[in-house]
Amino acid sequence: MKKLSFVLAAALLLLSINSLFAQEAAGCPEGLWTNMSAELTAACAGELAGTVVTMSGPFVDVDEVKFNESIVDFETWTGIDIQYTGNKEFEVAIRAAIEGGAAPDIADFPQPGLLKDFAGQGFVVDVSTFLNADHLAANYLQSWLDMAQMPGPEGTITAGVWNRFNGKSLVWYSIPAFEAAGYTIPTTWDELTALSDQIVADGSSPWCVGIESGVATGWPATDWMEEFMLRTTSLENYDRWSFPNTPEDRLLFSSPEVKAAAERLAEVWFAENYVAGGREAIASTSFGDAPAGLFRDPVTCYMHKQGNFITSFFPEGTVAGTDYGVFYLPGIDEAYGKPFLVAGDIYAMLNDRPEVRAVMDFFSRGESVRAWLGAGGALSPHNDAQLDWYGSDLERSIAELVAGATSVRFDGSDLMPGAVGAAWPQQ
Numbered sequence: 209m210k211k212l213s214f215v216l217a218a219a220l221l222l223l224s225i226n227s228l229f230a231q232e233a234a235g236c237p238e239g240l241w242t243n244m245s246a247e248l249t250a251a252c253a254g255e256l257a258g259t260v261v262t263m264s265g266p267f268v269d270v271d272e273v274k275f276n277e278s279i280v281d282f283e284t285w286t287g288i289d290i291q292y293t294g295n296k297e298f299e300v301a302i303r304a305a306i307e308g309g310a311a312p313d314i315a316d317f318p319q320p321g322l323l324k325d326f327a328g329q330g331f332v333v334d335v336s337t338f339l340n341a342d343h344l345a346a347n348y349l350q351s352w353l354d355m356a357q358m359p360g361p362e363g364t365i366t367a368g369v370w371n372r373f374n375g376k377s378l379v380w381y382s383i384p385a386f387e388a389a390g391y392t393i394p395t396t397w398d399e400l401t402a403l404s405d406q407i408v409a410d411g412s413s414p415w416c417v418g419i420e421s422g423v424a425t426g427w428p429a430t431d432w433m434e435e436f437m438l439r440t441t442s443l444e445n446y447d448r449w450s451f452p453n454t455p456e457d458r459l460l461f462s463s464p465e466v467k468a469a470a471e472r473l474a475e476v477w478f479a480e481n482y483v484a485g486g487r488e489a490i491a492s493t494s495f496g497d498a499p500a501g502l503f504r505d506p507v508t509c510y511m512h513k514q515g516n517f518i519t520s521f522f523p524e525g526t527v528a529g530t531d532y533g534v535f536y537l538p539g540i541d542e543a544y545g546k547p548f549l550v551a552g553d554i555y556a557m558l559n560d561r562p563e564v565r566a567v568m569d570f571f572s573r574g575e576s577v578r579a580w581l582g583a584g585g586a587l588s589p590h591n592d593a594q595l596d597w598y599g600s601d602l603e604r605s606i607a608e609l610v611a612g613a614t615s616v617r618f619d620g621s622d623l624m625p626g627a628v629g630a631a632w633p634q635q
Contacts (some may be wrong), residue, residue: 209344233287241573243343250567259563264302265316265553271585278579282570286440288563306331311558314567319622320355321451323556327358327367333557334365338565339572345611347572347591351443351616356554359453372586373552375606376431376515376619377537377586380499383530385507393533395472397439397540404482407510413484417477418498418511419491428495430621431549432477432513436469439546443615450620473617474539484509496521502532513537515551516587516606517564528602536609545614551622552589589616 233254239247250256261633267275271371279290295301299322305311306326317323326332344353358367386392389410394400404414419428437446448459449466458466458477474605478487484501485493485508496518501508503523512518519528526532539546555571557564570576574593580586582599587607598604610616 210413211377230573234284236285240575243340243346245340245565245569247338247562247565248569250562251286251288251462254287255562256566258289258461259561260289260291261288261314261564261567262312262316263316263555264292264298264305264312265292265568266296266298266318267292267316268296274580274583274585277583278577282567282576282578286566288459288567290567306558313557313559313561313564314571315556315558316371316553317556318553320358320367320552320554320618323367323554323621324358324451326556326558327360327365330361331558332358332360332365332367333560334360334367335369335557335572336366339366339569340367344572347574349590349591349613350587351615355616355618356441368554368556369568370552370554370589371571372577372580373550373589374515374517375587375610376549376551377435377512377547377613378516378534378606378609379537380502380512380514380518380532380534381510382502382507383533385502385510386533389510391510393535394592395538397538400538403475404479406486408481412507413481413509414511415483415500416498416501416512417474417483417490418493418495420494424492426623428514431515431619432473434549434617434620435513435537436472436540437620438468438615438617439544439548440467440469440472442544443617446617446620451623458629516603519602520587534602534609536604536612546612548610548613548616549619550610551619552587 234513235254236252242566244252247256255462265275272292274558275292279292282288285291297508298316299319302311302315302322311331325330356366356370357364359365360367381393391403391406394403402565407414417428419426434446434450437449445459445465448457449463452458476482477490483490494515499512499514499518499521499628500523502510502512503526536546536548555568555611556570572590574588574590574597575587576586577590577593578597581588581593581597584600584603587610588597593607595604595607598607
C-alpha cells in the first residue's frame with residue numbers, strides 16, 4: 209500500500225511539474241506581427257498560457273507531423289497548447305462531432321462546401337468580429353477573403369482563414385525537349401496556341417492528357433473545365449456556377465457562359481494531334497501515367513496541365529529545373545486577368561474563447577505555415593510569407609507564379625454538391 213501511495217504521489221508531482229512548464233510562455237519575438245487582435249496581443253504577453261485549444265482536420269501521417277511542427281514556436285511563445293487530431297474520415301467525423309455537441313475549437317475544412325453548410329446552421333464563429341480588418345486586407349489577396357464569405361443565419365460571415373493551399377493552374381513541360389526544339393515558354397494564350405500549332409507542325413503532340421482514376425475517373429477534366437470558366441467569364445459567374453448561395457442564383461450548365469468554356473476546352477482536347485494518343489486516349493489514360501510522355505525519348509508530348517502534386521508521379525530520379533519545368537497556364541481574356549485555380553485548407557472557429565481567437569489570428573499569418581514551407585508540401589496564401597522560407601526551389605517558383613495572379617478561386621467540383629445534379633437539378 210505504501211509503495212502504491214508513493215507511486216501515486218510521484219505521478220501527481222510529475223503532473224504538477226508538467227503543468228507548470230505548460231503554463232510558461234517565452235513571449236512572441238518583438239515586432240514580429242502588426243495589427244494583432246486583442247487576444248493575440250494577450251497571448252504574446254503570456255496572459256493565456258496554460259490554456260488548451262482543440263483542433264481537428266484531415267492531416268494524418270507525414271502531414272500531421274508537418275502541421276504540428278509548424279505550431280511549435282507559437283506554443284512556446286504563448287504557452288497555449290494546440291491539440292490537433294487528424295482523421296482520414298474527417299468529413300464524417302466533424303459532422304458527428306458538431307451535431308453531437310462536441311465540436312473541436314477549430315476545424316480544418318479542405319472542402320469549403322461542407323463548411324458552408326455549418327456556417328448556414330450557425331455553428332461557425334464570424335472571425336471578422338475580432339480579426340483586424342486592415343491586417344486581413346494587407347495579408348491576403350482579396351480573392352481569398354471573398355472565398356471565406358459564407359451565408360450565416362443572420363447574414364454573411366467570414367467563416368474562417370485560409371492557411372495553406374495547392375496550385376492547379378500549372379503547366380509542366382520537358383526542358384530538354386523544349387531546348388532541343390527551340391521552343392520558348394508562352395506567356396499569353398495566343399502564344400500557347402501558336403506553340404501548340406508549331407509542335408503539331410513539327411510532327412508531335414503538344415499535350416499529354418489523362419483522366420482515368422478508377423471510380424473517380426474524370427476529375428482532371430473538371431479541373432480543365434474550371435480553368436476555362438475562370439478565363440472566359442467573370443468571377444461572379446464562376447461563383448454562381450460552383451458555389452451559389454441559393455439554388456435560384458446558380459448558373460446552369462446549359463448557360464451560354466458554361467457552354468463557351470466547354471467549347472474552348474474542346475479546342476484543346478479535340479484539335480487534330482493536340483493530345484498524345486488522340487482524343488480516344490484521354491479517358492483510358494490514368495492521370496498519374498499521363499505525364500510520362502514528357503520523359504520519353506523522343507517525347508510524345510511536351511506539356512501537361514496538373515496541380516503541383518503531380519511531381520510525385522514523375523519518373524524516379526527526374527530533377528526539377530533540369531528534366532522538367534513549370535509555367536502558369538495563361539489567361540485568355542484580359543478582362544478576366546490572371547486567375548489561379550487552387551485547392552486548400554480553410555480553418556474555421558467553432559468555439560469562442562480568447563485563446564481560440566488568438567490561435568485563429570496566428571493562422572491568418574504566414575508564420576503559422578513557415579515550418580511547413582521549409583519542409584515542403586505546402587504553399588502559403590499569406591502576403592507576409594517570404595519566398596526564402598520555401599525549402600524547395602520548385603515550390604518557391606510556384607509561389608512566385610501564384611504571387612502574380614490577379615485572382616484565385618477554389619476547385620469548383622469540391623464546392624458543388626457531392627452529386628452534381630442530385631441536390632440542384634441542372635438543365
